[in-house]
Amino acid sequence: MAVNLPPPEAESLLPVGGVRLGAAQAGIKKPQRYDLLLIELAPGSEVAAVFTRNRFCAAPVTVAREHLAKGGIRALVVNTGNANAGTGSEGIRRARETCAAVARLLGCAPEQVLPFSTGVIMEPLPLERLIAGLPRCVASLRPDGWLLAAEAIMTTDTVPKACSERLDIAGMPVTVTAIAKGAGMIHPNMATLLGFVATDAAIASSLLARLVHRIADASFHCITVDGDTSTNDALVLMATGSAGVRFATGDELGFATLEEALTRAARRLAQAIVRDGEGATKFITVTVEEGRNQEECRRVGYAIARSPLVKTAFFASDPNLGRILAAVGAAGIEDLDVERVRLYLGDLRVAERGGRAADYQEAEALRIMREPEITVRVALGRGDAVATVWTCDFSYDYVRINAEYRT
Incomplete structure (x- = not known):
């Protein structure tokens, strides 16, 4: 039972312009549970991330780092039930095949897809089941799918973790919505956790890259459940630009307000992970x-x-x-x-x-x-x-x- 952590309500999670989410039951580890998530981003979105520092990092972490460095990210794909970690070159191949399958469905390049996995380490990723579930994710893509997305990335979590906030910046409405998963293997250096934070503000690539590190240091780098650092951790910050508010340097009026909101969302999720720590009562x-x-x-x-x-x-x-x-x-x-x-x-x-x-x-x-x-x-x-x-x-x-x- 999570400590003072009620589940989020679907209506409290605000759509972020330029983001659609779809989930499917792919049977990756257990039947009849959502275990596959697809996040589609509008063209022109900027994405930045921090990843685990575990030297045995998972295959999807390696591939995501490579793809992120090339820019132009259009989609994120997340599976639970299998970490695709400790799987060698075959794991890398399967992570790349996952990206290629998403790219075929969305009409983008494989390098524009970031893969994420969480679950059991040293087990082969069931690629056929994952790929078979992707069309159902695409068919269910919708802007208000945040709660189901939060549920689809859970492993030993008992409560989905999500939050949302709308800001007024220079008279323009700007939205921040975020989800995360994690309950064990939680410690800094990216603490097993996955976090996805989105805003419809436009943030320049170089600024976003600095911002995601500051946010991580103020939130996910401040928690521990058991002192173990996972092979798969990642925090991803997405900025679609659909709100019409743009930040290029961070010196602009309103940027501090946005950074505070993004940090607040990440900190809420980080604390939610601790409140839902495996077996936690305090x-x-x-x-x-x-x-x-x-x-x-x-x-x-x-x-x-x-x-x-x-x-x-x-x-x-x-x-x-x-x-x-x-x-x-x-x-x-x-x-x-x-x-x-x-x-x-x-x-x-x-x-x-x-x-x-x-x-x-x-x-x-x-x-x-x-x-x-x-x-x-x-x-x-x-x-x-x-x-x-x-x-x-x-x-x-x-x-x-x-x-x-x-x-």
Whole structure:
């Protein structure tokens, strides 16, 4: 059960001019579930993306990078149930064949198609089933298909993840709509997640390429469920230009408003992934402040957020908070002065001057840890930098879900 994450309503997801979406039940892993998505983009759309840094990156990631560098992208194709990762040269061939099949149906070049896959690693992609499902995707293409699209890319997710917003920029309506999937294998360096964010503003290619990195750093690079980085992760930012508002440099009036909206959408989806983390029962915000730089604040935040001992304590609502101090001390800051470190659980001061705070009350800590949403705050006493990461607890169900994943 996701933590305070209701499913999106179809009517809340606004069409983005220049984008059509279609989904099909291709039987890639399981029958009678939507597992194939096609996103068609109008000519002239710009696309930018960031991908996993896992050296065993999946075949579709390799092909998508190659195609993206050539520009002129007209379509994205996404399958679930099979990652097409750890599949060698044959996996590359099948990813290319997927693009060629889409191109034949849409009347574009194979290099104008970006492939994405998610699911089991080291299994051959069932190409015949995928290609057989593509005509049904094309037949169902529609501008208001965002909710079904969000459902079609789910794997172990329990809730589809999508959001939408309409802005007023220079008197013109501009739309941002986004979907994502992910519940496990979530950690930065593209955390398994896929995210697709679209706007009908026009954004120049070079600006869009910088923008997608900034958005990722403020959202999907701030989450962890289990500390594992997938082979298939990608965040894609699409700008169709149909709204009549154009940004070439980022200095134009209204661009900051658009960037804030795009970042807001990505952050909502990133947090939704954590709220729907495999087996999650708690949503945990970890803020590290008073660091010398943001990098060390994030290092400490992740040391806490990915610690199995910390995460299991939160699941049990057990205020065994010395585990958090241990994680801070093991974060690799060699000159950390523990006498200056302060630890808070919510507004409750837990530790200071190297030990338990004089007014700490375990009963109050127990009350806080029983809540579904918890904030941990660490002050390092070293400077002015701050960083926030989001994580969840580890429950029995996390083990069960991953032990049964292939069955």
